[in-house]
Amino acid sequence: MATIKNIQPLSAEKLFDLLKTDFADYINGKLGSNLAIDYAHVYDEINVLFPEVIEGPALNITVSEAEITVTVLATESDYNTDLLEENLISFLEEKAG
Secondary structure, three states: OEEEEOOOOOOHHHHHHHHHHHHHHHHHHHHOOOOOOEEEEEOOEEEEEOOOOOOOEEEEEEEOOOEEEEEEOOOOOOOOHHHHHHHHHHHHHHHHO
16 A cells, blocks of 8 residues: 655546546556556545456555555456556656645
8 A cells, every 4th residue: 555645636536537538648658558447436436447457446546635545456466566556656646746
């Protein structure tokens, strides 16, 4: 689990919109890949899914006025979820910091 200070501050709705429009290009550019990414948003929680490589939600983002918390949900995955988490955290630090 990683915590990022929400300096902007970004609401869950704004962050959800940023993820949908910018995150796929960001992570695919960093990894030289073409991952499909889906998102599920309910209140202050956003689940990030990589359906081609991980079954079910891979990462969870919890948004509050003070911080954004990222939790790995796909702990049993054969795919490198640490790499996905690192890139998500970098993206969030860039957008929220």
